[in-house]
Amino acid sequence: xxxxxxxxxxxxxxxxxxxxxxxxxxxxxxxxxxxxxxxxxxxxxxxxxxxxxxxxxxxxxxxxxxxxxxxxxxxxxxxxxxxxxxxxxxxxxxxxxxxxxxxxxxxxxxxxxxxxxxxxxxxxxxxxxxxxxxxxxxxxxxxxxxxxxxxxxxxxxxxxxxxxxxxxxxxxxxxxxxxxxxxxxxxxxxxxxxxxxxxxxxxxxxxxxxxxxxxxxxxxxxxxxxxxxxxxxxxxxxxxxxxxxxxxxxxxxxxxxxxxxxxxxxxxxxxxxxxxxxxxxxxxxxxxxxxxxxxxxxxxxxxxxxxxxxxxxxxxxxxxxxxxxxxxxxxxxxxxxxxxxxxxxxxxxxxxxxxxxxxxxxxxxxxxxxxxxxxxxxxxxxxxxxxxxxxxxxxxxxxxxxxxxxxxxxxx
Numbered sequence: 001x002x003x004x005x006x007x008x009x010x011x012x013x014x015x016x017x018x019x020x021x022x023x024x025x026x027x028x029x030x031x032x033x034x035x036x037x038x039x040x041x042x043x044x045x046x047x048x049x050x051x052x053x054x055x056x057x058x059x060x061x062x063x064x065x066x067x068x069x070x071x072x073x074x075x076x077x078x079x080x081x082x083x084x085x086x087x088x089x090x091x092x093x094x095x096x097x098x099x100x101x102x103x104x105x106x107x108x109x110x111x112x113x114x115x116x117x118x119x120x121x122x123x124x125x126x127x128x129x130x131x132x133x134x135x136x137x138x139x140x141x142x143x144x145x146x147x148x149x150x151x152x153x154x155x156x157x158x159x160x161x162x163x164x165x166x167x168x169x170x171x172x173x174x175x176x177x178x179x180x181x182x183x184x185x186x187x188x189x190x191x192x193x194x195x196x197x198x199x200x201x202x203x204x205x206x207x208x209x210x211x212x213x214x215x216x217x218x219x220x221x222x223x224x225x226x227x228x229x230x231x232x233x234x235x236x237x238x239x240x241x242x243x244x245x246x247x248x249x250x251x252x253x254x255x256x257x258x259x260x261x262x263x264x265x266x267x268x269x270x271x272x273x274x275x276x277x278x279x280x281x282x283x284x285x286x287x288x289x290x291x292x293x294x295x296x297x298x299x300x301x302x303x304x305x306x307x308x309x310x311x312x313x314x315x316x317x318x319x320x321x322x323x324x325x326x327x328x329x330x331x332x333x334x335x336x337x338x339x340x341x342x343x344x345x346x347x348x349x350x351x352x353x354x355x356x357x358x359x360x361x362x363x364x365x366x367x368x369x370x371x372x373x374x375x376x377x378x379x380x381x382x383x384x385x386x387x388x389x390x391x392x393x394x395x396x397x398x399x400x401x402x403x404x405x406x407x408x409x410x411x412x
Contacts, residue, residue, distance in 0.1 A: 032062065033061075033063065033064045034062060034064065035064050035066065036063065036065045036066070036088040036089060036309075037065075037066050037068060037087040037088050038067045038068065038087065038088070038089045038090070038318075039070070039073060039076070039087035039089070039091070040067060040068070040090070040091050041070065041071070041073020041076075041077075041091060042265070042300075042301070043069050043071075044265045044269060044335060045265075045268075045331075046067065047334075048331060048334040048335065050067060052327060052330070052331070053065045055327075060314070060317060062314075063311075063314045063318070065318060068087070072190075074091070074375045075375055077090055077091075078098065078374075078375055081102065084308075086308050087306065088309040088310075088311065088315050089303055089304070089305055089306075089309075089318065089319075090304060090306070091301065091302065091304075092135075092136045092303065093136075093298065093299055093302055093366075093369060094127035094128040094136060094299055095298075096368070096371075096374055096375075097371060097373060098374035098375055099130075099135070099304075101374070103133075106307055107306065107307055107308075108135035108304045108305065109307050109309070109315075110133050111135060111136070111319070114137075115320070116137070116319060116320035116323040117137060119324075119325075119342055120323060120340050120341060121340045121342060124141060124299065124340045125137070125138050125340065135304055136303065136304040137304075137319050138299045138340045139300075139302065139322055139328065139341065140300045140301040140331060140332060140335065140340060141298065141299060141339075141358070142263045142264050142298065142300035143263065143264050143295050143296070143297035143337075143338060143354045143355075143358065143363075144198055144262065144264075144295065144296040144297060145263075145264075145282055145283055145284055145295065145353070146167075146259050146260070146261050146282050146284055147252065147260045147261075147262060147266070147267075148160075148258060148259045148280055148281070149255060149258045149279060150278040151255070151278050152174075152255070153258070156173060156174065156179075158173065160280075160282045162285055162293075163285050163287070163290055163293075164285050164287055164288050165288055166285065167285045168231065171232075171235040174235075179257075180236070180237045180256060180258065181236075181257070181259060182232065182235045182236050182237075182257060182259045182260070183236065183237055183243070183248045183251055183252050183257035183260045184233075184236045184237070184240050184260075184389075185247065186236070186240040186243065186389055186390075187240075187241055188244040191245040191262070192382075192385065192389060193385040193386070194261060194262060194263060195229065195232070195261050196225060196226075196229050196385055197296065197366065197367060198261065199225040199229065199286055200225060200367050201286075201294070201296045201364045201366065202284075202293060202296070202364065203221050203286070204221060204222075204225075206365065206367070209372075212409065213409065214409070215402060216398045216399075216402040217398045217399050217402050219398075222398055222401075223394065223398070226398065229388070233389060233392065237251070237256070237257055241389075241390065245266075248260065249266055249269040249270050249273065250273045252270060252279075253271075253272075253273035253274035253277050254274065255277075263297070264281075264300075264338070264351065264354070265300065265336070265337065267348070267350070268335055268336065280350050280353070281350050281351065281354055282353050283295050291362075293362070294357070294363055294364040295354055295358060295363045295364070296366065297358070297363055297364075297365070297366070298366045300335075301331070303322070305319070323341050325342075325344060329344045329345070329347075332344055332346070332347075333348065336350070338351065338355060371408065372409045372411075373407075373411075377404065377405070377408045381401065381404070384401055384404065385397075
């Protein structure tokens with residue numbers, strides 16, 4: 001009787017195991033998956049990265065990547081690294097102070113000898129060099145230009161301006177015709193400062209930031225930059241301080257303004273609101289010397305891996321995946337940024353004028369990447385710029401910047 005009972009129990013166990021085997025296997029596989037966190041401040045690329053991550057996970061079923069997109073992402077990143085809670089993978093920009101500090105203090109994984117680095121244009125990738133080593137990988141470059149409504153330019157027989165004076169003349173004609181010449185997202189300090197950073201980049205040499213102290217209030221170049229900014233503010237939409245970046249993208253797509261100074265990262269947002277919209281982009285004419293005008297830009301999507309990650313091999317596999325030509329082409333086509341991966345073409349017709357400048361070497365890196373103070377200095381610059389756009393007080397603006405730059409320079 002006992003033998004029969006034991007036999008029945010054994011049969012039940014076998015049947016239960018057979019029934020639940022697949023579920024057990026699925027649970028075990030789920031537990032064995034490597035989880036990677038990818039922190040990004042770029043909501044513009046959230047959708048395309050979700051698609052690319054899905055494709056990567058299909059090719060690497062044991063890896064799961066969780067993309068986290070947060071406003072003020074670089075400030076969030078700084079806080080998390082400081083408290084020892086670094087994400088596995090995150091956006092990082094070369095040259096800037098925060099990157100240099102993290103590289104020197106050992107917060108970032110050394111990528112110098114990784115094979116996928118060879119897929120990237122060395123002219124861009126070498127910006128990540130710190131003491132002969134690279135702690136980031138460049139995937140795309142951004143570029144800032146003047147996005148313009150082609151239909152309105154044709155309607156008023158306007159030519160693309162190549163000098164500052166021509167730029168002002170175009171806006172005068174549009175204003176006289178009852179149009180809004182220029183849209184600015186003045187509610188959003190992070191984006192509106194792109195305008196005067198264009199002027200700073202074209203007027204102020206990068207070597208300028210190496211000096212021991214600054215005297216902006218007595219500097220004629222800074223005063224001219226400020227005067228140009230004040231001049232342009234007379235052509236922007238009424239109540240511009242009520243419009244943030246998203247509102248301006250939508251306004252521009254709806255034809256409510258003729259021009260908009262912004263980076264290539266805005267293109268997917270504009271097209272989302274009005275897919276058949278006819279627009280183009282021309283280089284920002286910062287000065288009256290066309291040959292001296294340069295396109296402002298730098299590494300847009302550049303990724304680093306935390307030295308604290310528990311899964312360095314899998315994180316590197318994801319970066320290697322992004323340097324595949326076909327993957328990099330999809331990223332470039334979606335966002336409009338110019339790929340750093342060798343062999344990737346610029347297919348977006350609107351980017352041809354900017355890309356030609358880049359090919360000719362007429363580019364200038366973001367000046368804020370050279371500032372002592374890193375993201376803290378950038379935040380202050382945006383705050384003071386926003387206040388200046390509102391009150392147009394040149395003297396107060398320059399004194400604020402002078403004090404700010406000297407503060408961070410001396411507190412290094």
